[in-house]
Amino acid sequence: MxxxxxxxxxxxxxxxxxxxxxxxxxxxxxxxxxxxxxxxVVLISAAFDQDVSLAFxxxxxxxxxxxxxxxxxxxKNFSPTYRALEGYDIEKLYVDxxxxxxxxxxxxxxxxxxxxxxxxxxxxxxxxxxxxISF
Amino acid sequence: MKFGIMIxxxxxxxxxxxxxxxxxxAALAKGHQIHRVFFYHDGVNNATRLTEPPQDDRNxxxxxxxxxxxxxxxxxxxxxxxxxxxxxxxNLAKGFRISGLGQLVESGIQxxxxxxxxx
Numbered sequence: 001m002x003x004x005x006x007x008x009x010x011x012x013x014x015x016x017x018x019x020x021x022x023x024x025x026x027x028x029x030x031x032x033x034x035x036x037x038x039x040x041v042v043l044i045s046a047a048f049d050q051d052v053s054l055a056f057x058x059x060x061x062x063x064x065x066x067x068x069x070x071x072x073x074x075x076k077n078f079s080p081t082y083r084a085l086e087g088y089d090i091e092k093l094y095v096d097x098x099x100x101x102x103x104x105x106x107x108x109x110x111x112x113x114x115x116x117x118x119x120x121x122x123x124x125x126x127x128x129x130x131x132x133i134s135f
Numbered sequence: 136m137k138f139g140i141m142i143x144x145x146x147x148x149x150x151x152x153x154x155x156x157x158x159x160x161a162a163l164a165k166g167h168q169i170h171r172v173f174f175y176h177d178g179v180n181n182a183t184r185l186t187e188p189p190q191d192d193r194n195x196x197x198x199x200x201x202x203x204x205x206x207x208x209x210x211x212x213x214x215x216x217x218x219x220x221x222x223x224x225x226n227l228a229k230g231f232r233i234s235g236l237g238q239l240v241e242s243g244i245q246x247x248x249x250x251x252x253x254x
Contacts, residue, residue: 017244034143037176037216044236048244131243133141133251 020051022126024134025060030075035063038135039081046088053092053129054085055122056114060135061099064110082112096122138162139246140172141239143253145180146195147188152181155252156198163206170246171209172199173239174231176253179217182210184228196228203230211238 023042027034045052056064063082070077085091093114100106100116107116117125126132140159144151159169174181186196203210210231212222217233224233243249 019244021240021243033176040215041175041236041239045240047237048240050240050244131249133239133243133249134253135143 018049018051019130020053020128021045021131021133022053022055022129024055024057024126024132025063026058026134027063028059029063029068029079030070030073034135035060036078038133039078041133041135042085042090043081043088046090052090053094053125054090055094055096055126057096057099057122059099059103061095061103061105061110064093064095064112064114065105066109066111079111085112094122094125136162136247137168137170137245139170139239139242139249141242141249141251141253142172142174142178142181143176143251145177146186149177149254151252151254152178152195152199153193155250156195156202158250158252159202159208169206169208171211171238171242172203173242174210174212175216175236175239177220178253179212179220179222182212182217182222182228182231183226185226200228200230213239 023038025035025038029035042052042054063079068077068079093112095114095116097116097118107114140155142152142155146152159172162169181196181199184196188194199210202208212231212233214233214235227233
Protein backbone atom coordinates (compact mmCIF):
# COMPACT_ATOMS: atom_id res chain seq x y z
CA MET A 1 0.00 0.00 0.00
CA UNK A 2 2.85 2.40 0.67
CA UNK A 3 3.68 2.78 -3.01
CA UNK A 4 0.20 3.88 -4.02
CA UNK A 5 -0.10 6.17 -1.04
CA UNK A 6 3.14 8.00 -1.75
CA UNK A 7 5.24 6.16 0.78
CA UNK A 8 2.88 7.03 3.58
CA UNK A 9 2.11 4.53 6.28
CA UNK A 10 -1.54 5.41 6.42
CA UNK A 11 -2.25 4.63 10.05
CA UNK A 12 0.88 6.30 11.40
CA UNK A 13 0.48 9.54 9.49
CA UNK A 14 -3.23 10.09 9.83
CA UNK A 15 -3.43 8.88 13.43
CA UNK A 16 -6.94 7.62 12.94
CA UNK A 17 -8.25 11.04 11.89
CA UNK A 18 -11.27 10.87 9.65
CA UNK A 19 -12.13 13.94 7.62
CA UNK A 20 -14.95 14.57 5.19
CA UNK A 21 -13.46 14.69 1.70
CA UNK A 22 -15.59 15.75 -1.25
CA UNK A 23 -14.36 15.47 -4.81
CA UNK A 24 -16.28 17.78 -7.12
CA UNK A 25 -16.35 16.69 -10.73
CA UNK A 26 -17.18 19.55 -13.05
CA UNK A 27 -15.77 18.55 -16.43
CA UNK A 28 -16.79 16.26 -19.28
CA UNK A 29 -14.97 12.91 -19.21
CA UNK A 30 -13.09 13.52 -22.45
CA UNK A 31 -11.62 16.65 -23.98
CA UNK A 32 -9.48 17.31 -20.91
CA UNK A 33 -7.73 15.00 -18.45
CA UNK A 34 -9.33 16.42 -15.30
CA UNK A 35 -11.98 13.70 -14.90
CA UNK A 36 -9.57 10.82 -15.44
CA UNK A 37 -6.83 12.12 -13.15
CA UNK A 38 -9.46 13.22 -10.65
CA UNK A 39 -10.70 9.67 -10.42
CA UNK A 40 -7.15 8.54 -9.61
CA VAL A 41 -7.16 10.80 -6.55
CA VAL A 42 -10.52 9.39 -5.47
CA LEU A 43 -9.19 5.83 -5.64
CA ILE A 44 -6.09 6.70 -3.59
CA SER A 45 -8.18 8.48 -0.98
CA ALA A 46 -9.97 5.19 -0.31
CA ALA A 47 -6.72 3.81 1.15
CA PHE A 48 -6.80 6.49 3.87
CA ASP A 49 -10.12 5.44 5.40
CA GLN A 50 -11.63 8.90 5.10
CA ASP A 51 -15.28 9.88 4.72
CA VAL A 52 -15.29 10.30 0.94
CA SER A 53 -18.07 11.58 -1.28
CA LEU A 54 -18.26 12.62 -4.92
CA ALA A 55 -20.31 15.43 -6.42
CA PHE A 56 -21.07 15.74 -10.12
CA UNK A 57 -22.03 19.18 -11.37
CA UNK A 58 -22.10 21.04 -14.71
CA UNK A 59 -20.52 18.93 -17.49
CA UNK A 60 -19.25 16.59 -14.75
CA UNK A 61 -22.57 14.75 -14.97
CA UNK A 62 -21.45 13.44 -18.38
CA UNK A 63 -18.77 11.38 -16.58
CA UNK A 64 -21.51 9.03 -15.38
CA UNK A 65 -23.48 8.68 -18.60
CA UNK A 66 -24.11 5.14 -19.83
CA UNK A 67 -22.83 3.89 -23.15
CA UNK A 68 -19.65 5.94 -23.53
CA UNK A 69 -18.03 4.94 -26.83
CA UNK A 70 -14.53 6.34 -27.19
CA UNK A 71 -12.98 4.22 -29.92
CA UNK A 72 -13.42 6.97 -32.49
CA UNK A 73 -11.25 9.38 -30.49
CA UNK A 74 -8.70 6.71 -29.47
CA UNK A 75 -9.08 7.46 -25.77
CA LYS A 76 -9.72 4.83 -23.10
CA ASN A 77 -13.28 4.62 -21.83
CA PHE A 78 -12.73 4.81 -18.09
CA SER A 79 -16.39 5.02 -17.09
CA PRO A 80 -16.47 1.38 -15.78
CA THR A 81 -14.21 2.61 -12.95
CA TYR A 82 -17.15 4.51 -11.45
CA ARG A 83 -18.92 1.19 -11.04
CA ALA A 84 -15.88 -0.17 -9.17
CA LEU A 85 -16.00 2.61 -6.55
CA GLU A 86 -18.43 0.60 -4.45
CA GLY A 87 -15.68 -1.99 -3.95
CA TYR A 88 -13.56 0.78 -2.41
CA ASP A 89 -16.38 1.68 -0.02
CA ILE A 90 -17.01 4.90 -1.91
CA GLU A 91 -20.76 4.92 -2.15
CA LYS A 92 -21.76 8.54 -1.68
CA LEU A 93 -22.29 9.92 -5.17
CA TYR A 94 -24.28 13.11 -5.51
CA VAL A 95 -25.51 14.62 -8.76
CA ASP A 96 -26.78 18.13 -9.28
CA UNK A 97 -30.38 18.02 -10.52
CA UNK A 98 -30.18 21.19 -12.59
CA UNK A 99 -27.02 20.06 -14.37
CA UNK A 100 -28.75 16.80 -15.35
CA UNK A 101 -31.87 18.58 -16.52
CA UNK A 102 -29.99 21.19 -18.52
CA UNK A 103 -28.34 18.37 -20.49
CA UNK A 104 -31.51 16.40 -21.12
CA UNK A 105 -30.41 13.60 -18.78
CA UNK A 106 -32.15 11.66 -16.02
CA UNK A 107 -30.95 9.24 -13.35
CA UNK A 108 -31.78 6.38 -15.73
CA UNK A 109 -29.01 7.55 -18.07
CA UNK A 110 -26.34 7.04 -15.42
CA UNK A 111 -24.15 3.96 -14.93
CA UNK A 112 -24.21 4.00 -11.11
CA UNK A 113 -26.81 4.66 -8.42
CA UNK A 114 -26.64 8.29 -7.29
CA UNK A 115 -28.48 10.71 -5.11
CA UNK A 116 -29.86 13.65 -7.06
CA UNK A 117 -29.72 16.92 -5.14
CA UNK A 118 -31.02 20.45 -5.62
CA UNK A 119 -28.56 23.35 -5.75
CA UNK A 120 -29.40 24.18 -2.17
CA UNK A 121 -28.90 20.65 -0.90
CA UNK A 122 -25.59 20.41 -2.75
CA UNK A 123 -24.43 23.70 -1.25
CA UNK A 124 -25.33 22.50 2.26
CA UNK A 125 -23.45 19.27 1.70
CA UNK A 126 -20.36 21.13 0.48
CA UNK A 127 -20.47 23.51 3.42
CA UNK A 128 -20.28 20.51 5.76
CA UNK A 129 -17.05 19.13 4.27
CA UNK A 130 -13.53 19.42 5.69
CA UNK A 131 -11.77 19.12 2.35
CA UNK A 132 -13.20 19.94 -1.07
CA ILE A 133 -11.13 19.20 -4.16
CA SER A 134 -12.58 20.10 -7.53
CA PHE A 135 -11.64 18.74 -10.90
CA MET B 136 -3.07 28.11 10.53
CA LYS B 137 -1.57 25.23 8.59
CA PHE B 138 -2.31 25.29 4.86
CA GLY B 139 -2.04 22.56 2.26
CA ILE B 140 -1.79 23.83 -1.31
CA MET B 141 -2.76 22.07 -4.54
CA ILE B 142 -1.75 23.47 -7.94
CA UNK B 143 -3.45 22.04 -11.00
CA UNK B 144 -2.21 24.14 -13.91
CA UNK B 145 1.15 24.64 -15.57
CA UNK B 146 3.21 27.84 -15.56
CA UNK B 147 2.63 30.82 -17.89
CA UNK B 148 -0.46 29.50 -19.74
CA UNK B 149 -2.54 29.78 -16.58
CA UNK B 150 -2.33 32.21 -13.70
CA UNK B 151 -3.11 29.66 -11.00
CA UNK B 152 0.50 28.92 -10.07
CA UNK B 153 1.20 32.67 -9.80
CA UNK B 154 -1.83 33.08 -7.56
CA UNK B 155 -0.75 30.13 -5.44
CA UNK B 156 2.74 31.59 -5.10
CA UNK B 157 1.37 34.96 -3.98
CA UNK B 158 -0.96 33.17 -1.56
CA UNK B 159 1.87 31.13 -0.04
CA UNK B 160 4.08 34.20 0.34
CA ALA B 161 1.27 36.18 1.96
CA ALA B 162 0.38 33.30 4.29
CA LEU B 163 4.00 32.93 5.42
CA ALA B 164 4.27 36.69 5.95
CA LYS B 165 1.26 36.48 8.26
CA GLY B 166 2.91 33.72 10.27
CA HIS B 167 0.92 30.79 8.86
CA GLN B 168 2.50 27.44 8.03
CA ILE B 169 2.53 25.69 4.67
CA HIS B 170 2.22 21.95 5.18
CA ARG B 171 2.94 21.09 1.56
CA VAL B 172 2.50 22.30 -2.02
CA PHE B 173 1.23 19.48 -4.22
CA PHE B 174 1.44 19.71 -8.02
CA TYR B 175 -1.09 17.77 -10.08
CA HIS B 176 -2.45 17.63 -13.64
CA ASP B 177 -0.41 20.09 -15.79
CA GLY B 178 0.73 21.63 -12.50
CA VAL B 179 3.63 19.17 -12.61
CA ASN B 180 5.13 21.36 -15.35
CA ASN B 181 6.01 23.87 -12.63
CA ALA B 182 8.74 21.46 -11.57
CA THR B 183 10.95 21.25 -14.66
CA ARG B 184 14.33 22.93 -14.45
CA LEU B 185 14.42 23.19 -18.24
CA THR B 186 12.21 26.28 -18.54
CA GLU B 187 13.88 29.44 -19.80
CA PRO B 188 11.47 32.36 -19.83
CA PRO B 189 12.53 35.71 -21.36
CA GLN B 190 14.73 37.71 -18.99
CA ASP B 191 12.15 40.42 -18.39
CA ASP B 192 9.57 37.84 -17.26
CA ARG B 193 9.25 36.13 -13.89
CA ASN B 194 10.87 32.71 -13.59
CA UNK B 195 8.05 30.71 -12.08
CA UNK B 196 10.02 27.51 -11.53
CA UNK B 197 13.02 29.18 -9.88
CA UNK B 198 10.69 31.28 -7.78
CA UNK B 199 9.18 28.12 -6.26
CA UNK B 200 12.62 26.63 -5.68
CA UNK B 201 13.79 29.77 -3.90
CA UNK B 202 10.67 30.02 -1.76
CA UNK B 203 11.02 26.36 -0.77
CA UNK B 204 14.68 26.77 0.12
CA UNK B 205 14.13 29.89 2.20
CA UNK B 206 11.12 28.58 4.08
CA UNK B 207 11.60 24.82 4.10
CA UNK B 208 8.47 24.15 2.06
CA UNK B 209 7.74 20.64 0.82
CA UNK B 210 7.13 20.80 -2.96
CA UNK B 211 5.67 17.50 -4.15
CA UNK B 212 4.99 16.46 -7.73
CA UNK B 213 2.57 13.60 -8.44
CA UNK B 214 4.55 10.73 -9.94
CA UNK B 215 1.86 9.45 -12.32
CA UNK B 216 1.00 12.92 -13.63
CA UNK B 217 4.71 13.75 -13.92
CA UNK B 218 5.70 10.63 -15.86
CA UNK B 219 2.81 11.21 -18.25
CA UNK B 220 4.23 14.67 -19.02
CA UNK B 221 7.95 13.90 -19.09
CA UNK B 222 8.81 15.30 -15.68
CA UNK B 223 11.51 13.01 -14.27
CA UNK B 224 14.08 13.09 -11.48
CA UNK B 225 16.70 14.11 -14.03
CA ASN B 226 14.93 17.33 -15.04
CA LEU B 227 13.43 18.19 -11.68
CA ALA B 228 14.13 21.71 -10.39
CA LYS B 229 15.73 22.28 -6.99
CA GLY B 230 13.47 21.83 -3.99
CA PHE B 231 10.89 19.62 -5.72
CA ARG B 232 10.41 15.92 -5.07
CA ILE B 233 8.36 13.29 -6.88
CA SER B 234 5.93 11.17 -4.88
CA GLY B 235 2.47 9.64 -4.90
CA LEU B 236 -1.05 11.01 -4.67
CA GLY B 237 -1.21 9.88 -1.07
CA GLN B 238 0.85 12.98 -0.28
CA LEU B 239 -2.11 15.09 -1.39
CA VAL B 240 -4.67 13.17 0.65
CA GLU B 241 -2.37 13.29 3.67
CA SER B 242 -2.05 17.05 3.25
CA GLY B 243 -5.85 17.27 3.28
CA ILE B 244 -5.88 15.37 6.55
CA GLN B 245 -2.96 17.16 8.26
CA UNK B 246 -3.59 20.74 7.16
CA UNK B 247 -6.29 22.96 8.64
CA UNK B 248 -7.26 24.03 5.11
CA UNK B 249 -6.45 22.59 1.71
CA UNK B 250 -6.55 25.33 -0.91
CA UNK B 251 -6.85 24.31 -4.57
CA UNK B 252 -5.51 26.54 -7.35
CA UNK B 253 -6.67 25.66 -10.84
CA UNK B 254 -9.26 26.32 -13.48
